[in-house]
Amino acid sequence: MIITLDNITKRYGSFVANDSISLSVRSGEVHCLLGENGAGKTTLMNVIYGLSKADGGQISIDGKAVQFASPKDAIAAGIGMVHQHFMLIPAFSVTENVVLGLEPTLFGDRLDLDAARKRVRDISAQFGLEIDPDAPLEGMPVGIQQRVEIVKILYRAADIMIFDEPTAVLTPQEVIEFFKIIESLRAAGKAILFITHKLNEVMEIADRITVLRHGKVVGEADPATTSSGELANLMVGRPVSMLVSRTEAKAGDVVLALENVHVTDGTSKLALDGIDLVVKAGEIVGIAGVHGNGQTELIEVIAGLRPIVDGRICFAGGDIAGISPRERHRRGLAHVPEDRSIAGLAVTMSVAENMVLDSYYEPRFSRFGRIDWSSVRKAAAQLVSQFDVRTKSVDASAASLSGGNQQKVVIAREMSRPIKLMIAAQPTRGVDVGSIEYIHKRIVEARDEGVGVLLVSTELDEVLALSDRILVMFDGRILAEFDSRTADRSLIGLAMAGVVTQSQTHAPEIAP
Numbered sequence: 158m159i160i161t162l163d164n165i166t167k168r169y170g171s172f173v174a175n176d177s178i179s180l181s182v183r184s185g186e187v188h189c190l191l192g193e194n195g196a197g198k199t200t201l202m203n204v205i206y207g208l209s210k211a212d213g214g215q216i217s218i219d220g221k222a223v224q225f226a227s228p229k230d231a232i233a234a235g236i237g238m239v240h241q242h243f244m245l246i247p248a249f250s251v252t253e254n255v256v257l258g259l260e261p262t263l264f265g266d267r268l269d270l271d272a273a274r275k276r277v278r279d280i281s282a283q284f285g286l287e288i289d290p291d292a293p294l295e296g297m298p299v300g301i302q303q304r305v306e307i308v309k310i311l312y313r314a315a316d317i318m319i320f321d322e323p324t325a326v327l328t329p330q331e332v333i334e335f336f337k338i339i340e341s342l343r344a345a346g347k348a349i350l351f352i353t354h355k356l357n358e359v360m361e362i363a364d365r366i367t368v369l370r371h372g373k374v375v376g377e378a379d380p381a382t383t384s385s386g387e388l389a390n391l392m393v394g395r396p397v398s399m400l401v402s403r404t405e406a407k408a409g410d411v412v413l414a415l416e417n418v419h420v421t422d423g424t425s426k427l428a429l430d431g432i433d434l435v436v437k438a439g440e441i442v443g444i445a446g447v448h449g450n451g452q453t454e455l456i457e458v459i460a461g462l463r464p465i466v467d468g469r470i471c472f473a474g475g476d477i478a479g480i481s482p483r484e485r486h487r488r489g490l491a492h493v494p495e496d497r498s499i500a501g502l503a504v505t506m507s508v509a510e511n512m513v514l515d516s517y518y519e520p521r522f523s524r525f526g527r528i529d530w531s532s533v534r535k536a537a538a539q540l541v542s543q544f545d546v547r548t549k550s551v552d553a554s555a556a557s558l559s560g561g562n563q564q565k566v567v568i569a570r571e572m573s574r575p576i577k578l579m580i581a582a583q584p585t586r587g588v589d590v591g592s593i594e595y596i597h598k599r600i601v602e603a604r605d606e607g608v609g610v611l612l613v614s615t616e617l618d619e620v621l622a623l624s625d626r627i628l629v630m631f632d633g634r635i636l637a638e639f640d641s642r643t644a645d646r647s648l649i650g651l652a653m654a655g656v657v658t659q660s661q662t663h664a665p666e667i668a669p
């Protein structure tokens with residue numbers, strides 16, 4: 158079985174998102190699609206999956222031309238897609254989620270849930286997914302939810318499987334498990350299209366590689382004869398350094414101090430169980446840990462988005478209990494949230510509006526008591542060019558931007574004014590290698606200008622590359638501390654799993 162794309166073209170108005178793209182994927186093959194943010198990868202996948210209609214070109218399966226008016230047609234032709242944002246219902250069980258949309262519509266017909274449950278179990282066993290058909294979705298780790306999405310498309314007998322940045326939301330351990338699943342899908346003869354920004358993953362999993370730039374195919378590569386460096390170069394059209402260059406930190410006064418902070422997870426369960434933490438001006442403190450060990454609550458309580466149950470948080474010299482998020486912001490707190498689509502952007506608003514969401518009320522953007530749109534648009538245009546946000550104009554909606562470019566809008570906004578502390582949570586999620594290089598450089602520059610940075614990332618490489626000190630969170634506590642100059646990857650890994658020695662124990666400094 159083989160799916161072939163011939164000269165696929167897709168336009169949005171006068172903008173050409175896919176420019177005459179040709180490629181093919183055979184059964185038993187993993188074809189990786191690489192390209193800068195906005196290169197047109199997701200657009201192409203949406204065309205294949207019948208979500209959007211090409212303006213030109215032809216898709217064929219086994220030499221026969223096909224046409225999809227909707228995903229329903231694509232599914233019937235054996236195509237399945239795992240989206241980056243899962244489309245699952247938390248209150249339903251695994252099996253209920255899998256059969257969602259397949260309910261018989263004829264009067265008198267009944268959905269045979271027992272048979273469905275059995276098939277889910279069989280599929281799970283066949284591909285090593287380890288999914289319990291009766292488990293509720295609610296509270297499932299992201300990695301397991303992703304497997305439910307995979308079961309869902311296998312249940313519909315997909316032979317061609319599309320994964321759009323599946324690893325962006327996974328922890329390193331989950332990535333290892335996920336790759337085993339990909340191996341078993343490949344062995345079973347599935348044709349797999351795989352999008353990622355992580356070049357080491359491409360080198361590991363790809364049978365073939367196609368690189369897109371500005372909507373066009375700019376190269377094809379064989380993983381056996383290429384290197385990550387070559388791929389990066391091909392993607393962005395220039396050499397990219399994956400090492401962050403930085404000098405030793407010159408830490409100054411304490412900007413943020415948490416003392417014995419307790420926070421619940423919304424029920425009565427403690428999500429933060431006595432956190433002591435200090436961030437000084439001019440240093441980057443990295444938080445490593447497996448997602449779900451309190452990182453989210455830590456970020457939220459500092460940003461003022463979650464109530465503190467016990468303890469004290471001092472920022473820029475004063476206790477900030479009971480101070481609104483906006484006021485924290487005004488005192489110099491920047492916040493790049495973990496999930497840009499929830500707390501980072503208003504996607505229906507324009508790029509310009511999003512760039513000033515936090516500052517539109519400031520004098521520099523007002524004129525005679527109203528928002529001065531010409532200043533707003535000017536400031537936005539400057540940030541768009543500085544951070545290389547690929548957008549048609551500052552008036553385009555944030556929703557029309559590619560994922561990585563949306564992330565760049567959030568970073569640009571948060572770094573666009575004088576700040577004392579930056580909480581950077583997963584700052585480069587979904588961002589291409591060229592832009593990661595730039596964002597990392599800007600974070601180090603901010604540090605050198607005296608900003609304290611609290612970096613939270615599930616990417617251990619990112620934490621190691623940027624941090625001056627590394628703290629490991631485990632089960633709502635800070636379990637260990639490492640000096641990044643001497644930090645050992647495997648010891649940090651062990652601490653992330655809850656194993657530490659005495660010398661690594663985090664000794665809190667007493668805040669002044």
Ligand SMILES: Nc1ncnc2c1ncn2[C@@H]1O[C@H](COP(=O)(O)OP(=O)(O)OP(=O)(O)O)[C@@H](O)[C@H]1O
Pocket residue numbers: 169174192193194195196197198199200201547548549557558559560561562587589
């Ligand atoms: N509905 C839309 N309306 C207008 N422009 C769009 C729309 N959808 C996508 N685009 C534009 O098409 C281009 C390609 O976007 P696409 O999402 O395919 O990029 P991508 O390669 O997936 O990037 P990323 O790595 O950031 O996910 C972008 O410049 C984007 O702004």
Ligand SMILES: [Mg+2]
Pocket residue numbers: 198199200559560561
């Ligand atoms: Mg995309």
